[in-house]
Amino acid sequence: MHDHPALAEACARARLVVPLFVIDPAIPARHRQGFLAEALDDLRSTLRDLGGDLVVRRGDPVAEAVRLATETRATAIWATSDVSSYARRREQRLEKACDAQRLQFRLFPGVTVVPPGRLRPFAGDHYRVFTPYWRVWSTAPHRPVLPAPSVVHVPPGIDPGELPGLERKPYGNLRGGETVARRRLDLWLKLCLADYDEGHDELAEDGTSMLSPYLRFGCVSPSEVAARAAGRPGGEAFVRQLCWRDFYYQVALAFPELPRRDYRPRDVDWNDDQDAADAWREGLTGVPIVDAGMRQLRTEGWMHNRARMIVGSYLTKRLKIHWRVGGDHFADLLLDADIPNNWGNWQWVAGTGNDTRPNRVLNPVRQATRFDPKGDYVRRYVPELSGLPASLVHEPWKAPALAAGYPAPLVAVDNG
CATH class of the missing domain: 3.40.50.620 (HUPs)
Structure with a gap:
C-alpha cells in the first residue's frame, strides 16, 4: 500500500x-x-x-x-x-x-529505486560493471516516496474471489505481508543499521535486514527503504546493496536471456555429475560451511548472502557444475528468488556474468574461518559437528573420529 x-x-x-x-x-x-x-x-x-x-x-x-x-x-x-x-x-x-x-x-515504476532503463552509459544500452553504475545511481534523482492511500473505493457487488490457501509453508519463520515487512524495516533501521557495514558478513550473527523476500513480493518499497536508510550511520553500505538489486534489473532488461545463457561466454567444461549435484543440494558435500548454507536454505527458505557466495563458488568453481543447476535450486527454495538477482548473482559467482574477476574462487575454509570464526553458524545447521571445537569444525577431515557420520569432502579443500 x-x-x-x-x-x-x-x-x-x-x-x-x-x-x-x-x-x-x-x-x-x-x-x-x-x-x-x-x-x-x-x-x-x-x-x-x-x-x-x-x-x-x-x-x-x-x-x-x-x-x-x-x-x-x-x-x-x-x-x-x-x-x-x-x-x-x-x-x-x-x-x-x-x-x-x-x-x-x-x-x-515501483519494483526498483531507479527505473531499470533510465540510467545508460555513454556507449551501450546498460551498465555491465557495478561500480560505474553505483556512481551514477548515487547521484541520480530518485522519485519521492508516496504515502499509502487514505481510502479506497471499489464498485459494489464485485466477487472478491478466494485467496490461495493459508497453510503454512514447509520451512522458515518469515511471514509474508506488508504489516510484517514494515515492522521489520522499522526495527532494522532503529537497532541494526548502524552496525551493518562491519557486521553484515558475519554468518552467525543477525546482521542483515532479511528484507529481500519482502522486496521480491512487493510488500515493501525499495525506494522507501533506500530513502529511510540514506544519511544514517551504516546507511551507505546498506543502500549500496539496494543499488546492486537495481543493477541486476537493468542487466535483465537488456539481456532477457540471463536465466538461460552466459552473459559473458566462457570456455568452461562443465561437469555433469548428478550425484555431486544432489549432495550439494542436500548439504552433504563434506565441507561444513557449504553444507550449513544449503541446509539453512532447505529449512528456512533463506540463506545468508555470504553463504550464498560460498556455496555458489563451490558448486561452479570446485565441482565445475553449471550455474543453471544452482540457479534452478535457489529458484525452487529461496523466498527472495527473483529473475534478475537470482540469475545475475549466479552468473557473477560462476564468472560468466558481471564480475570483473571471472576467475575468482572462494576458498570455503578460509571464508568459514573468517566469517564464522567460532563455528556457531556451522554448528547451528550441521548438528553432526556440534561437538567439535572451533579449530576443527570447519575442517572435520582432520579429526574423522570426532566427526563420525559426516561425509568426506567431495573435493579436497584446505586453508591455503
Missing part, C-alpha cells in the same frame, strides 16, 4: 478503483506459496480497513484483467512494470488487449 505509484495515482484520480491480483498458473509458486498467501491476506485486510478490497482471480492475467475491467465498466488498467521476458510479453499483450477494448493502459 505504501509507495505504490500505480495505486496512489489511481486512488487520486479515479472515483472507483479495483485492486486486482491474478494468480497465474504459468508462474509456479514453488515453496513460496505460503509466503504469497500471507502477503495477499495481509493486503486484503489492509484494503478492507480503508473501505476497499483485494480482488483475486486465477488464470491468464491479461484475460482476467480485461474481463474484470469489462464487468466493472472500468476505463483504464494500470500496472507496475517489470523486466523479465515473461513480464514484458505480458505487458505487451495487455496493452494490445486494452487497445482492442478501448481501455487506457499505463505502466508505472
Whole structure:
C-alpha cells in the first residue's frame, strides 16, 4: 500500500478503483506459496480497513484483467512494470488487449529505486560493471516516496474471489505481508543499521535486514527503504546493496536471456555429475560451511548472502557444475528468488556474468574461518559437528573420529 505509484495515482484520480491480483498458473509458486498467501491476506485486510478490497482471480492475467475491467465498466488498467521476458510479453499483450477494448493502459515504476532503463552509459544500452553504475545511481534523482492511500473505493457487488490457501509453508519463520515487512524495516533501521557495514558478513550473527523476500513480493518499497536508510550511520553500505538489486534489473532488461545463457561466454567444461549435484543440494558435500548454507536454505527458505557466495563458488568453481543447476535450486527454495538477482548473482559467482574477476574462487575454509570464526553458524545447521571445537569444525577431515557420520569432502579443500 505504501509507495505504490500505480495505486496512489489511481486512488487520486479515479472515483472507483479495483485492486486486482491474478494468480497465474504459468508462474509456479514453488515453496513460496505460503509466503504469497500471507502477503495477499495481509493486503486484503489492509484494503478492507480503508473501505476497499483485494480482488483475486486465477488464470491468464491479461484475460482476467480485461474481463474484470469489462464487468466493472472500468476505463483504464494500470500496472507496475517489470523486466523479465515473461513480464514484458505480458505487458505487451495487455496493452494490445486494452487497445482492442478501448481501455487506457499505463505502466508505472515501483519494483526498483531507479527505473531499470533510465540510467545508460555513454556507449551501450546498460551498465555491465557495478561500480560505474553505483556512481551514477548515487547521484541520480530518485522519485519521492508516496504515502499509502487514505481510502479506497471499489464498485459494489464485485466477487472478491478466494485467496490461495493459508497453510503454512514447509520451512522458515518469515511471514509474508506488508504489516510484517514494515515492522521489520522499522526495527532494522532503529537497532541494526548502524552496525551493518562491519557486521553484515558475519554468518552467525543477525546482521542483515532479511528484507529481500519482502522486496521480491512487493510488500515493501525499495525506494522507501533506500530513502529511510540514506544519511544514517551504516546507511551507505546498506543502500549500496539496494543499488546492486537495481543493477541486476537493468542487466535483465537488456539481456532477457540471463536465466538461460552466459552473459559473458566462457570456455568452461562443465561437469555433469548428478550425484555431486544432489549432495550439494542436500548439504552433504563434506565441507561444513557449504553444507550449513544449503541446509539453512532447505529449512528456512533463506540463506545468508555470504553463504550464498560460498556455496555458489563451490558448486561452479570446485565441482565445475553449471550455474543453471544452482540457479534452478535457489529458484525452487529461496523466498527472495527473483529473475534478475537470482540469475545475475549466479552468473557473477560462476564468472560468466558481471564480475570483473571471472576467475575468482572462494576458498570455503578460509571464508568459514573468517566469517564464522567460532563455528556457531556451522554448528547451528550441521548438528553432526556440534561437538567439535572451533579449530576443527570447519575442517572435520582432520579429526574423522570426532566427526563420525559426516561425509568426506567431495573435493579436497584446505586453508591455503
